[in-house]
Amino acid sequence: MSxxxxxxxxxxxxxxxxxxxxxFAVVRQAxxxxxxxxxxxxxxxxxxxxxxxxxxxxxxxxxxxxxxxGKTVARLQREGYVTxxxxxxxxxxxxxxKLADASRERHDVVYQFLLKIGVxxxxxxxxxEGLEHHVSEExxxxxRRIINAR
Amino acid sequence: MSxxxxxxxxxxxxxxxxxxxxxFAVVRQAxxxxxxxxxxxxxxxxxxxxxxxxxxxxxxxxxxxxxxxGKTVARLQREGYVTxxxxxxxxxxxxxxKLADASRERHDVVYQFLLKIGVxxxxxxxxxEGLEHHVSEExxxxxRRIINAR
DNA sequence: GTATAAACTAAGCCATGGCTAAATTTAAGA
DNA sequence: TCTTAAATTTAGCCATGGCTTAGTTTATAC
Ligand SMILES: [Mn+2]
Ligand SMILES: [Mn+2]
Ligand SMILES: [Mn+2]
Ligand SMILES: [Mn+2]
Numbered sequence: 035m036s037x038x039x040x041x042x043x044x045x046x047x048x049x050x051x052x053x054x055x056x057x058f059a060v061v062r063q064a065x066x067x068x069x070x071x072x073x074x075x076x077x078x079x080x081x082x083x084x085x086x087x088x089x090x091x092x093x094x095x096x097x098x099x100x101x102x103x104g105k106t107v108a109r110l111q112r113e114g115y116v117t118x119x120x121x122x123x124x125x126x127x128x129x130x131x132k133l134a135d136a137s138r139e140r141h142d143v144v145y146q147f148l149l150k151i152g153v154x155x156x157x158x159x160x161x162x163e164g165l166e167h168h169v170s171e172e173x174x175x176x177x178r179r180i181i182n183a184r
Numbered sequence: 185m186s187x188x189x190x191x192x193x194x195x196x197x198x199x200x201x202x203x204x205x206x207x208f209a210v211v212r213q214a215x216x217x218x219x220x221x222x223x224x225x226x227x228x229x230x231x232x233x234x235x236x237x238x239x240x241x242x243x244x245x246x247x248x249x250x251x252x253x254g255k256t257v258a259r260l261q262r263e264g265y266v267t268x269x270x271x272x273x274x275x276x277x278x279x280x281x282k283l284a285d286a287s288r289e290r291h292d293v294v295y296q297f298l299l300k301i302g303v304x305x306x307x308x309x310x311x312x313e314g315l316e317h318h319v320s321e322e323x324x325x326x327x328r329r330i331i332n333a334r
Numbered sequence: 335g336t337a338t339a340a341a342c343t344a345a346g347c348c349a350t351g352g353c354t355a356a357a358t359t360t361a362a363g364a
Numbered sequence: 365t366c367t368t369a370a371a372t373t374t375a376g377c378c379a380t381g382g383c384t385t386a387g388t389t390t391a392t393a394c
Binding site for chain 1: 329
């Protein structure tokens with residue numbers, strides 16, 4: 035499956051510097067939103083299934099310490115995605131709920147797509163958690179077409 | 185394509201906390217390698233196509249400042265992926281070259297896969313730059329099967 | 335009601351990877 | 365050669381998101 039390096043040079047010439055830089059900029063932008071998306075999606079899931087989102091559970095499900103989760107929740111509050119009073123549970127703002135819904139929808143498409151092409155459930159869950167943040171609308175549409183194909 | 189929230193709860197119950205935490209841990213691990221992979225791949229491409237990898241070009245193609253690129257190259261040197269003497273160009277170590285080759289191969293599979301499912305070249309280039317770091321071997325194999333399907 | 339446990343916050347540490355401004359070194363040109 | 369431009373380094377700034385340790389508040393249990 036690997037390719038002769040000499041051949042590769044001819045077959046995959048360098049992109050234009052500007053185009054390449056733009057691609058990296060898009061990735062950096064996606065990373066900047068990634069934590070926010072994962073938190074609001076998780077908080078929304080907890081509210082739906084447990085009635086409330088407690089910091090202790092957010093931290094447990096992210097696999098990080100409570101203070102780390104708390105610091106990010108504080109940032110999300112600063113940025114208007116969530117609200118919470120000291121020692122109370124976490125709520126989504128309108129803005130946060132909207133982002134949560136969009137993120138879950140996109141996450142689900144990626145997950146279902148992986149299952150459709152024969153990836154195991156465990157791997158689909160793991161891979162979709164990372165992939166979801168780097169899928170454009172155009173690629174998402176291609177995924178949807180394949181999901182809906184018989 | 186979106187789903188009734190009430191239904192979703194039934195259809196997509198929360199994962200086990202441990203499994204979910206493990207997925208996030210895998211993503212964090214991937215992010216930790218991401219910069220390293222992009223740099224060695226780019227440095228290798230520059231050496232192949234231009235004869236050498238200069239910091240100025242690495243920075244330009246990443247779309248970041250020269251000092252930022254220089255700082256990361258210094259880390260890569262500390263970690264044994266590259267060598268370079270002051271004011272000279274950048275070389276890959278054995279370890280760096282190996283990682284570059286593996287990264288390019290994986291990147292190419294993702295790129296070719298996107299093209300195969302009907303994504304435009306421009307979008308395939310952009311999306312593959314982010315997606316490449318979050319694709320497991322199992323998913324990569326599924327991608328290869330589709331690439332090779334007639 | 336009070337003691338204890340659980341949850342949360344506060345404080346302060348670290349690495350990564352962005353940035354700008356200002357030196358320094360190397361390369362190029364007249 | 366000598367001047368100047370380009371490339372690189374140095375220094376120091378910032379935000380994010382990890383961590384631990386220690387204090388505070390709330391909830392639980394008796
Ligand atoms: Mn998600
Ligand atoms: Mn995710
Ligand atoms: Mn990449
Ligand atoms: Mn990523």
